Amino acid sequence: MAQVMMKDLNKKYDEVHAVKDVNLHIRDKEFIVLVGPSGCGKSTTLRMVAGLEEITAGEITIGDRVVNDLPPKDRDIAMVFQNYALYPHMTVYDNMAFGLKMRKFPKTEIAKRVGEAAEILGIQELLKRKPRQLSGGQRQRVAVGRAIVRHPQVFLFDEPLSNLDAKLRVQMRVELKRLHDRLETTAIYVTHDQVEAMTLGDRVVVMKDGWIQQVGEPLELYGRPANRFVAGFIGSPSMNFVEMTIAEANGALWADTPGIRVKVPPASASRLGPYKGQKVTLGIRPEDLHVATGSDSADYSFDTVVDVVEPLGSEILLDVKAGSNVIVARVDPTVRAKLHDKMRLSLHPERVHFFDQKTELAI
């Protein structure tokens, strides 16, 4: 039963301001993911919750206790590290029992908890081995097991899957999700991988340069990114951005740039009114573009030339040029396209995003 509150949290090193005014309310039993490029402050934030970094300013509350001055041991957290941090001189059993032994739990209780965790993770037969005799995936399970046995109020995960190969990463991702559903413990998970963030998080916190950019449920971040950075960071392949001028013609607003001219969808028109005559950034996801057919409105279509074809099997990525703009479209695998083919594309009017050029905020 623990919520985690961060209030005006700041971390300054000598010259680097790593975390800036972070305010975050993590609900009890919530799985929250901090995501962002390296150096965005996500790991530092996590380490402040753990107590491995001192808090420069602000307050962290776990449950109903302010933990700023509590030593890590008394914060009732358990952490899983990126490189597993297993002790090479201890067996799997001893590694998992380590925290409990340090806390002087009775032997029978330790054996019971380690047994339970090993069963949950399916590593019973590994208990007598040393870490170096395990594969990467097994090591990561042991590291998770070491956290589980502690029955902590909060799990902290610092990029726990980054050292695994792609296939194992996907598998462990599913296992972690299942585990969280089963244990119902608050979890804070740090990753630079937006797919991990989207698939694991009840809510996702996107960070950049020490600032929180947006907090929201995965589909909220995907559908309504608060600014250009979040829009480009979430989703793969990334959203296309095109600089366009807003102009009025025939009683409607149009976004215009050499090679592309599309109508501003009615839903956005009122908000874009003040931008008449100014430049804005139009954002459109590759999956919100398709090859134009007769039924598509000419208002939302434009001509392109195919530059690169990437057939992925379930879909085809087309890099196309419209004027001097390079745009990626994710199209149906039945589309037959060759280099230099002319192709008319249509965009999904309700899924167009506009961003202010100065503030980069969504309009």
Next chain:
Amino acid sequence: MGRARDVRLAYLLLAPALLMLSTALAYPVGWEVWTSFTDLSPLKDGATAYVGLANYSRLLSDAAFWQAAFVTVGYAVVTSVAKLALGLGFALLLVRPFRGRVLVFLAVFLPWAYPAGVSVIGWYWTLNPPTTTAYAPFMGHLKYVVDGTLGTGAWAFTSVILFNIWRGSSFIGVLLLAGINAIPPELFECAVLESKSPWRRFWLVTVPLLKPFLALAVFLSLTSAFADLANVWMLTAGRIVFPVIGTHAYFLAIKAGQFGPASALSLTVVPVLLGVLLVLFRLFDPLRREAT
């Protein structure tokens, strides 16, 4: 045919190292072993005779040998324990950042970085100031008290021990610092999350993780103490009251011209050191495979 050529190439590539080892190591050691079975002496006319184990058996009944052996073991153990403790302290001190760490690092590192000869003179002058200083009378008094209590030469030998510790703990400190830095920091952080007591963390995490480096430090320290001649000789300028194996062998060979007994004497440390090496490998070899 490709394989034969590979093998030939492998030997060719090994040749310089083998040549180096055989001339600089194998030949002298072989010569010494052979000499220890003879009565070779530059002071003796006529042919050198094979004497079997006579040189060794004479050693065992020689009180001077046992005294030297006793002093050597004491010297090695005392200095090794002190160097390990101090070196570990230095390493733990220097592993965290703090203001002035560079200066402390230099202070720790320099005694070892300077050539032994220079360090010895620095040490000698520290204990026996060449000019009148505020503490010169105190040092003189100290020597008088130590020699008066423990016998003549005690102060000289104490200073040899202190010098060895001073210079050796510098080396071991740097070695262990490198060792700690080679351990992923998460292993220490993980322990911080579980225990408030630095003492418990030190014994349960730091020491086991450092074992390979500690083993190397122990071995190097014991080896250098067992084979020590230079430190003792330079610090006391040859006025040796408490001979160790090294100085005793030097006397026998260089001053007395008894190459055979001197060789036998210096070879007595070999089985001891081999034994130590074996034990350390058994205890600490990180690559040892457990049966699964």
